[in-house]
Amino acid sequence: MIHPKTELKFISKEVGYGVVATEFIPAGTITWALDQLDREFTPTKLKKMNLLYQNILETYCYRNRKGNYVLCWDNGRFVNHSFKSNCISTAYDFEIAVRDIQPGEELTDDYGYLNISEPFKGIDEGTRRKTVYPADLVKYYGAWDKLLIKNFPKILVVEQPLKPLITTKVWCNIEAISAGKMEMKSIKENYFPG
Numbered sequence: 001m002i003h004p005k006t007e008l009k010f011i012s013k014e015v016g017y018g019v020v021a022t023e024f025i026p027a028g029t030i031t032w033a034l035d036q037l038d039r040e041f042t043p044t045k046l047k048k049m050n051l052l053y054q055n056i057l058e059t060y061c062y063r064n065r066k067g068n069y070v071l072c073w074d075n076g077r078f079v080n081h082s083f084k085s086n087c088i089s090t091a092y093d094f095e096i097a098v099r100d101i102q103p104g105e106e107l108t109d110d111y112g113y114l115n116i117s118e119p120f121k122g123i124d125e126g127t128r129r130k131t132v133y134p135a136d137l138v139k140y141y142g143a144w145d146k147l148l149i150k151n152f153p154k155i156l157v158v159e160q161p162l163k164p165l166i167t168t169k170v171w172c173n174i175e176a177i178s179a180g181k182m183e184m185k186s187i188k189e190n191y192f193p194g
Helices: 041-047 050-061 136-158 168-178
Strands: 005-013 015-022 030-033 039-040 062-063 069-071 087-089 093-097
Touching: 005 039, 015 041, 041 050, 050 062, 050 069, 093 136, 136 168
Parallel strands: none
Antiparallel strands: 005 015, 030 093, 039 069, 062 069, 087 093
């Protein structure tokens, strides 16, 4: 489920639609969490589907660590790629804002950590990276982990509308990680070698 203080908005002809903040979302906010309405499809099930459905799933799904395709039931499926993403996935089935997100600003992910199937060129944002590759998670997990660990303690001090979707066990892990009593699982655990 995507953060409730967001809406779907037309960004540009090049980008299409995206998810933007309707109110200020501070760093450390859980911006998306896997929930019971999200659908998971195995590669075998996807291949048995009508080509129309296969194309929809290839466009709007991310692949989890098992290699299954996950379709977000809400606007979460419209979060666009950015090499300077303001949200990052964790190994705990949720994403957090790694910097403050202003009202009207688009929420973005780096598709490099979403187990894409094929490389693609991103929009030029002035970064060294210009193309997203299927193995980017293996290459860049260290930088993403640093951003996550920096923002994990903030999870406990900012408003969390999606907290009801986080299990008690995971919330206890967040508390222990934030207190320095437990090591955070690396985002690399999400990698599916494809």
